[in-house]
Amino acid sequence: MRVTMPGLTAVDHEFTVPLNHDDPGGASIRVFAREIADPAKAGDDLPWAVFLQGGPGGKSPRPSGQAYFRHILKTHRVLLLDQRGTGRSTPAQPAGADYYRHFRADAIVRDCEHIRKALGIPQWDTWGQSYGGFITLTYLSLAPEGLKACHVTGGLAGLDATADEVYARTYPRVRDKTAAYYRRYPEDAAKVERIAHHLESNEVLLPDGDRLTHRRFQTLGQQFGMSDGYESVHWLLDEAWHGDRLSDVFLYEVMTITGFIGSPLYALMHELTYAQGAATEWSAERLRPKDLDEPGTFTGEMIYPWMFDEIRVLRPYKETAHALAADATWGPLYDPVRLAANQVPVAAVVYHDDMYVDAGFSLETAARVGNVRTWITNEYEHNGFRADGEKVTARLMDMIAGQV
Structure with missing residues (x-):
């Protein structure tokens, strides 16, 4: 379904993915995503960015002309992903622990790769807000070949913090x-x-x-x-x-x-x-x-x-x-060796006074991951991306471009 509203055009997508990507012939679930673009550029061959919402367990924003996407839409089309179990994806429901073992960041990354390939996208950018930044680090650990550049807002996790x-x-x-x-x-x-x-x-x-x-x-x-x-x-x-x-x-x-x-x-x-x-x-x-x-x-x-x-x-x-x-059998979410050798450009804003994501852990991670540039500020709280989206997104994109 395509909908045009002031400032953007939205197209709905649904994908069927394995519940367990290691068992592609087993149970499947639905993952929903909404593509948004500037109406004046909706027919253009624009580069893609996938938005990774905070949470865990948070659906992607519903578009209504939000300022925090306006600057990104000048150059990109954005895929707003309802991560598995959220929004219009197959919803969370009472089930056993074995079911929910497949709802961590590694499964979300593999959903992203399934979707990227289904849409025929060679590489895309990521925008990771809060927990979306945690997912970004897992993405860089598991499938950096799918990434062109990564932007993180208040979401650099401690790589081995318990x-x-x-x-x-x-x-x-x-x-x-x-x-x-x-x-x-x-x-x-x-x-x-x-x-x-x-x-x-x-x-x-x-x-x-x-x-x-x-x-x-x-x-x-x-x-x-x-x-x-x-x-x-x-x-x-x-x-x-x-x-x-x-x-x-x-x-x-x-x-x-x-x-x-x-x-x-x-x-x-x-x-x-x-x-x-x-x-x-x-x-x-x-x-x-x-x-x-x-x-x-x-x-x-x-x-x-x-x-x-x-x-x-x-x-x-x-x-x-x-x-x-x-459960004590959880596997790793990050690959420190691969992250240290990372070549994908990463720009991250670290909120100095962030109540949710410790700035100390974030800066330790930035020092351990290759090709990361950080912007440290106390001008914003954890929701800086939403509170002053155009300024935050413009600054991170300029950092990736080497302009600041």
Whole structure:
């Protein structure tokens, strides 16, 4: 299907790929992708770029003239990939751990290569946002011959960082972001404590029937890593109360933000992005600081086993989640030797204050991968690609071209 809207033309594609690429005759799944181009250039033979969304478990953006693609579309057509299990691809569904072993970055890369060859594209560029940058490193490890140039926004993973090492650095950053939030909105400290005490003393139900617990309320802190994160929580608290009960507006928004609606794959796969040769064993839960039990504290981009008991969307995945967390047989996602010898040009923006992807790990990786140029900035939070897309994309493309 072809659709033209202000600023771009979109064409839908569907591909059938093996669930397990090592067993091409076995079960298959559907992978959806949407091609976008400048309407004035839709018929031109433009080079291709594939967009690798963050997550894991996030569908590709739905096009509506976003500024963050505008500069890329001046010279390229872009394929917006709904990674397996997301969006219009075969959706995530309750299944065993053996099924979800095939949903990591290596499988996504092999889907990309299947699609690239099906479309007859000799090579293409990649744009990797957040987890999409992790996938980019796996792509460079497994199939660099398919790549012309790579652009990464806030997504250079630590090549051998374990989940424990990641969370050892993440928890202090969340604490710092929370402190910065209260410096900006000091009056919110009393509001947060009031809600925390209310949730501890009362059974509060969300619109879908889930109980809103204090620890689920704390996960709103995952917003703090975005450019508008403090404001989104501040204004949510501004309308939190209707008399002596929490308002319907507040409860509905909290349910939506914290309920993994449409993204159970994120909860299942998040810690597994750091699993190479060892079990994660619920790393975020094991490393959780005890002071997070106190009112007024927040957590960030962490997945906890209690979520699979307390969150309606995740309950059907509980057994699978525990099996995946206990699995110690994960293979490597990156090839350090091949990455060290990399010849594909890579331009990466590293956000100095990134709450989700540790800048220290990112710079260590940049030093270990050949042909990488980095732009280090504290001008943006983790969503710099969306917040100031034209500037960010233009800068990275100029870096690849050797113009800056």
